[in-house]
Amino acid sequence: MTADYNPGLDGIVLGPTELSGVDGEAGVLTYRGYPIEELAGTVSYEETVYLLWYGELPTTAELDAFSEKLTANRALPEPLPTLLAELVKSNDDPMDAVRTAVSALTASDPDAGEAAGSRDDTEGAAIRLTAVLPTIIATYVRLRDGDEPVDPRDDLGHAANFLYMLTGEEPEPVVADTLDMALVLHLDHGINASTFSGKVNASTLATVYSSVTGSLAALSGPLHGGANADVMRMLQAVDASDKSPTEWVDDAIARGDRIPGFGHRVYQVKDPRAIVLQERSKALAEAAGETKWYEYSTEIEGYLAEEKGIKPNVDFYSSSMYYVMDIPIDIYTPIFAISRMAGWLAHLFEQYEDNRLIRPLGDYVGEHGKTVTPLDER
């Protein structure tokens, strides 16, 4: 076999999608034809999920009915409270706990076995997964910090309710609106690694719970969603050093390190989501009178654009923004998952519409024709 290797599947088109369009040259991201700048800050996360799942923005009645289904599924089902209480004893990384908890949700769904292969069969599980993920994360953080979990409220939106469960206090409107906007921006992004992982799993007709557990695993990596927490850890390392941000980054590049929050497989220009997040990060920093992290970020951006020609991706300015919002660094990636869960599910629905097992080839380059030497003669 003569193979044209493409280990990263760069530029390979898996198939058609009507969900999100990513124009990497122009720096344009659309959800069902709406540019993200049109949606972010204008429509809520719930409206955007509805758009992605059902094709159109909802009417008031449609949104009310959809939101009601989500709020009705926010509470943790058994065995999640017990499982999370155990996981905090041994788990350092919330993403590991979230992945395990989401996988365990299968046990609480009597129809879990049916939750594969068709949109009709999986929509109930999709609502449950989207609704309960914020509760899983907030409960994990509170238990880990030695606090009592806070029950979800059904009079708050997806973003505001998450912040309420995290802190026990109703969030300031500007903080809730900012998170809501961030959730809209992170909802979907073509056939990224975690979405691809979910589609591969779904293509085997594994359950929807299994499929998104694989997506969570892929998202956790530092080359994908895990980068947002690494960005903040980098800014803190810069701050703790005796170097300027550019000197620090220069040294890291010289060591051959990747700078988290920079570069992208598809965007050749600045990620359009980073532009929106940067504006909000700046505004929040100025309002809080804490602009240091934002300033480090812009300095690093300017330097890397000039020296390496690499631009910020979605994970860069979300970090300084979440930091000013007092969100613990190790749940930046789980927050990405809160948003992306509904994006993954939309892609599973699309996969089921015209499913074909996803199965590429490897080019076997090992030896041939070997014979077995008995165990006692090896």
Ligand SMILES: CC(=O)SCCNC(=O)CCNC(=O)[C@H](O)C(C)(C)COP(=O)(O)OP(=O)(O)OC[C@H]1O[C@@H](n2cnc3c(N)ncnc32)[C@H](O)[C@@H]1OP(=O)(O)O
């Ligand atoms: C939500 C998301 O998943 S967005 C991405 C989040 N991930 C990160 O921020 C992690 C840091 N970024 C990276 O590691 C990469 O940019 C990736 C993995 C996202 C994309 O990588 P690829 O498409 O494989 O780009 P590739 O590795 O071919 O890089 C092209 C060039 O840019 C450089 N480059 C790309 N990103 C970075 C970076 N973050 N830091 C330093 N150099 C970089 C590479 O070294 C390479 O340079 P070279 O041609 O001189 O060797």
Ligand SMILES: O=C([O-])CC(=O)C(=O)O
């Ligand atoms: O598209 C990608 O490869 C990564 C990304 O930006 C995302 O998943 O949001």
